[in-house]
Amino acid sequence: RHPKLIQLYAVCTTEEPIYIITELMKNGSLLDYLQKDKGTSLRISDQIEMSAQVASGMAYLESQNYIHRDLAA
Numbered sequence: 001r002h003p004k005l006i007q008l009y010a011v012c013t014t015e016e017p018i019y020i021i022t023e024l025m026k027n028g029s030l031l032d033y034l035q036k037d038k039g040t041s042l043r044i045s046d047q048i049e050m051s052a053q054v055a056s057g058m059a060y061l062e063s064q065n066y067i068h069r070d071l072a073a
Helices: 030-035 044-063
Strands: 008-012 019-022
Touching: none
Parallel strands: none
Antiparallel strands: 008 019
């Protein structure tokens, strides 16, 4: 486990739509966070910190021989 990655429990692909079951994010998703104050800008220091956290999580996945095929998602 990595502190910046949520736990993936299951993926249901038998029919559309596809469902992805993850652990609960008590503060909501990143998308929720970014959309809560539309029209405002994140401070550059926050953008750098968020980018570093994403890079850390992706480096961990790579070290475990996993590939995240849709980072934009």
